[in-house]
Amino acid sequence: MTVQGYHVSPESGLDNVLVRMMRLNPTTGNYEFWEPGENRPTILWTPNEQEFKAPPHTGNEEQPFIPS
Structure with a gap:
C-alpha cells in the first residue's frame, strides 16, 4: 500500500x-x-485480491446517509 499526501492552500477549500x-x-x-x-x-x-469473492449484494436495503 502506498500512502500519499497533498499540500493544499486554504483558498482551495480542500x-x-x-x-x-x-x-x-x-x-x-x-x-x-x-x-x-x-x-x-x-x-x-475491501482491498483487491482477496481470497474470497464478495457477493454483489449484501441484502441490506437501507439507503446510505450521504451528508451534503
Missing part, C-alpha cells in the same frame, strides 16, 4: 478534509472505521 484511521479486521480482511457509538462500520474498505 484544507478541511477529515482523516480517519482504518483498522484491519483480521476476521474479514477488510479495513474499517467505526464512528464512536455506531453498531457497524462507518467506512469499509
Whole structure:
C-alpha cells in the first residue's frame, strides 16, 4: 500500500478534509472505521485480491446517509 499526501492552500477549500484511521479486521480482511457509538462500520474498505469473492449484494436495503 502506498500512502500519499497533498499540500493544499486554504483558498482551495480542500484544507478541511477529515482523516480517519482504518483498522484491519483480521476476521474479514477488510479495513474499517467505526464512528464512536455506531453498531457497524462507518467506512469499509475491501482491498483487491482477496481470497474470497464478495457477493454483489449484501441484502441490506437501507439507503446510505450521504451528508451534503
